[in-house]
Amino acid sequence: MEQLLTRIFDQAVANGWLGIKDLTLRYDGVIFQGEKLVITASKLQQQTWSFASYTQAIFTEEFAKAYFGTKFHHWVSFVHCSQCGVNYDSTETKKCWQYHLKQLTMRSDPLSYLEVFLK
Ligand SMILES: [Zn+2]
Incomplete structure (x- = not known):
């Protein structure tokens, strides 16, 4: 499931999710911590977006x-x-x-x- 979620989130980020692309940040991928997941990106400093579960991430307008x-x-x-x-x-x-x-x-x-x- 993590592999599928990673591919899904990679595609969403490539299409502008979370503004990572617009901010010209380097997308560093998804970190899974049990149910929780963290999207990471960086430029000078690392930026992260945390979700309590994958459903919290996908059931949003932005996603x-x-x-x-x-x-x-x-x-x-x-x-x-x-x-x-x-x-x-x-x-x-x-x-x-x-x-x-x-x-x-x-x-x-x-x-x-x-x-x-x-x-
Ligand atoms: Zn359509």
């Missing part, structure tokens, strides 16, 4: 925006978003992250949902 994107679903056919590469059961136009964050909160296994979107 979902970075992971799924802030654009509106781009329909190429009736129920398919070309940005997300996923078919939907709804034609309601939402931003990709809003749709996926809602989906995520309804899953008993949110990590396998996130894994689908790993690049």
